Amino acid sequence: MSMRTPLNRVLGLGSAKAGTEHWWLERVTAIASLPLMVFLVIFVIMHLGSTRAELVASVANPLVAILLALTIISTLWHMRLGLQVVIEDYVHTPAAKFSALLLNSFFTAVLGVAALYAILKMSFGL
Amino acid sequence: MSETRKAGRPLSPHLQIYRGGMTMLLSIVHRATGIALYAGVLLLVWWLTAAATSDAYFDMVQGFFGHWFGQIVLLGFTWSLVHHTLGGIRHLIWDMGWGYELPSVERGAQLTLAGGVIITILLWVIGYGVMS
Numbered sequence: 001m002s003m004r005t006p007l008n009r010v011l012g013l014g015s016a017k018a019g020t021e022h023w024w025l026e027r028v029t030a031i032a033s034l035p036l037m038v039f040l041v042i043f044v045i046m047h048l049g050s051t052r053a054e055l056v057a058s059v060a061n062p063l064v065a066i067l068l069a070l071t072i073i074s075t076l077w078h079m080r081l082g083l084q085v086v087i088e089d090y091v092h093t094p095a096a097k098f099s100a101l102l103l104n105s106f107f108t109a110v111l112g113v114a115a116l117y118a119i120l121k122m123s124f125g126l
Numbered sequence: 127m128s129e130t131r132k133a134g135r136p137l138s139p140h141l142q143i144y145r146g147g148m149t150m151l152l153s154i155v156h157r158a159t160g161i162a163l164y165a166g167v168l169l170l171v172w173w174l175t176a177a178a179t180s181d182a183y184f185d186m187v188q189g190f191f192g193h194w195f196g197q198i199v200l201l202g203f204t205w206s207l208v209h210h211t212l213g214g215i216r217h218l219i220w221d222m223g224w225g226y227e228l229p230s231v232e233r234g235a236q237l238t239l240a241g242g243v244i245i246t247i248l249l250w251v252i253g254y255g256v257m258s
Contacts, residue, residue: 003135030214037211049257052184055177079164115171118178
């Protein structure tokens with residue numbers, strides 16, 4: 001029995017095109033985020049009462065800066081993929097869906113670049 | 127032309143068909159905390175960019191986080207992060223092909239819910255300990 005509708009066959013919509021890449025990357029970034037979240041929580045707790053100078057001095061350490069950068073990349077990537085699924089589930093008007101997906105990409109890209117810039121600036125010296 | 131042809135495939139029943147339960151609640155909360163964290167990351171980036179900008183700006187941001195309203199937001203952020211992380215581990219375990227029996231699924235739901243609350247409280251106790 002064919003699972004395809006006639007309309008589907010006419011439009012040539014075979015697979016979802018992107019295959020399993022989205023699903024897989026969601027898992028890869030989830031697994032990467034696990035140890036990075038442990039690092040982030042420890043880092044934040046250690047700097048709860050810190051002055052700006054103390055925080056900047058910590059980020060000057062290359063290991064800390066690299067771990068922070070990885071945390072930002074992994075989580076932002078993960079949440080972009082995650083919200084994409086939410087949008088695809090609930091927003092069905094083509095224009096609204098397209099706009100929401102575009103905004104999702106832009107928002108995470110801007111946040112990511114801003115955060116990486118801040119980390120590098122602190123790490124290389126203000 | 128206007129006739130809708132249906133494929134003979136099984137259709138997934140919609141929400142009102144299911145009896146609400148622990149697992150349904152956890153599924154909804156996992157997605158909700160994910161969306162909350164999407165906004166919450168803004169706070170982390172705000173904190174980092176403030177630290178890279180100026181003393182005055184950093185003090186302003188720290189002031190917001192120290193304010194009772196900021197503390198409530200951060201508490202919600204912490205719980206969302208812990209809960210979503212535990213829920214994520216639960217999903218990864220399923221991805222390995224483990225724990226699909228009903229008792230395991232229920233047990234995982236309880237552990238995730240309880241663990242999220244307990245670890246959040248623990249982190250805040252440690253946090254206030256560090257502060258004082």
